[in-house]
Amino acid sequence: MPFEMVVHGNSGGKTRAVTHSSKSWQVVLIGTLAVAIIGVIDLQIEPQLGSAFFYMLPVLLVARHAGTRTSIAFSILATCVSLYADLETSGPAVPIYVPYWNAMLRFGVLMVAVGLVISLRRLNETLEARVQDRTARLEDEVKERLKLERRILDARESEQARIGQDLHDGLCQQLVATAFSAGLLQRSLEEKSAPESVEAERIAKSIDQSIGQARDIAKGLHPVPLEEEGLETALRDLARSTSRLTGIRCIAEVSGKPSELDKAYAIHLYRIAQEALNNAIKHASASMIMIRFTASSEDFELTVKDDGHGIAGSRPGGGMGLHIMDYRARAIGAEIDISSGKDGGTLVRCVSSSASTNGR
Numbered sequence: 001m002p003f004e005m006v007v008h009g010n011s012g013g014k015t016r017a018v019t020h021s022s023k024s025w026q027v028v029l030i031g032t033l034a035v036a037i038i039g040v041i042d043l044q045i046e047p048q049l050g051s052a053f054f055y056m057l058p059v060l061l062v063a064r065h066a067g068t069r070t071s072i073a074f075s076i077l078a079t080c081v082s083l084y085a086d087l088e089t090s091g092p093a094v095p096i097y098v099p100y101w102n103a104m105l106r107f108g109v110l111m112v113a114v115g116l117v118i119s120l121r122r123l124n125e126t127l128e129a130r131v132q133d134r135t136a137r138l139e140d141e142v143k144e145r146l147k148l149e150r151r152i153l154d155a156r157e158s159e160q161a162r163i164g165q166d167l168h169d170g171l172c173q174q175l176v177a178t179a180f181s182a183g184l185l186q187r188s189l190e191e192k193s194a195p196e197s198v199e200a201e202r203i204a205k206s207i208d209q210s211i212g213q214a215r216d217i218a219k220g221l222h223p224v225p226l227e228e229e230g231l232e233t234a235l236r237d238l239a240r241s242t243s244r245l246t247g248i249r250c251i252a253e254v255s256g257k258p259s260e261l262d263k264a265y266a267i268h269l270y271r272i273a274q275e276a277l278n279n280a281i282k283h284a285s286a287s288m289i290m291i292r293f294t295a296s297s298e299d300f301e302l303t304v305k306d307d308g309h310g311i312a313g314s315r316p317g318g319g320m321g322l323h324i325m326d327y328r329a330r331a332i333g334a335e336i337d338i339s340s341g342k343d344g345g346t347l348v349r350c351v352s353s354s355a356s357t358n359g360r
């Protein structure tokens with residue numbers, strides 16, 4: 001008995017076709033058995049048009065799972081069985097055309113029902129195909145968006161690295177030369193016992209402070225060069241420069257094997273720590289900030305904790321910095337959590353997904 005089959009999509013098409021074919025034949029066999037049972041029962045009762053309802057059940061079952069031609073053929077089979085039962089049970093007073101007329105009516109009812117079921121099934125298949133297509137397009141758009149965001153972040157890091165290098169090689173060198181000239185001027189004025197030597201000394205110290213600040217900015221813009229020790233050195237330098245510039249005690253503790261981290265991971269983790277420090281300095285009124293980083297060949301965990309007044313008072317609505325931290329964490333397959341510490345303050349915790357799963 002032939003039947004039709006509709007399979008949407010390319011991936012796994014052969015597997016779905018085999019599964020659909022096997023299921024269709026199973027349904028046809030079950031339906032045939034049901035029609036046979038109904039026919040046996042129909043042979044025991046008087047012929048009536050209402051018996052078409054009982055034949056409709058297996059026909060609808062086949063129409064739901066098999067193709068159009070299979071459903072039509074099965075409707076013909078059910079009609080023939082019901083016609084045979086009518087012919088066998090009709091009395092001599094029943095005109096010969098009545099069983100055939102009833103069979104035609106039954107077949108018409110069955111075909112209308114089959115047509116409705118097939119139409120609904122095709123509509124459902126069309127909707128499923130559209131949903132799958134839109135889902136695939138949405139997934140592609142999300143992937144493209146993530147690629148674009150990564151390119152934007154990469155471009156941002158490259159530009160920051162360039163600016164940091166320009167600051168180090170340009171402005172810092174000019175300030176060093178100016179500081180040297182100011183030192184010469186100071187010594188010359190001191191030799192002449194000129195009162196202006198005090199002002200020259202103040203200018204030289206101010207230039208030295210500017211050199212330190214410019215170098216701190218340059219390191220912040222380009223913190224993790226591959227030729228140096230990487231993230232461990234960058235985090236310790238970040239803590240030292242934060243303490244020097246803000247007066248807030250900042251400590252960095254690094255353990256494990258951070259040098260084995262990929263450069264992209266190191267940059268994202270550094271930026272997360274940097275943003276967490278900025279938030280603590282600007283919003284938390286902290287007097288101490290602790291940076292802890294632990295890394296192995298597979299997992300890592302970064303925490304930044306301050307002793308300020310906590311997340312409830314410091315970050316009521318969240319800002320762009322928090323969203324950027326969250327995106328950077330997702331970009332390296334990590335999870336980030338910002339909460340109030342057990343003993344007060346705010347705790348920012350960024351942990352690799354595998355470590356987070358093991359921790360649960």
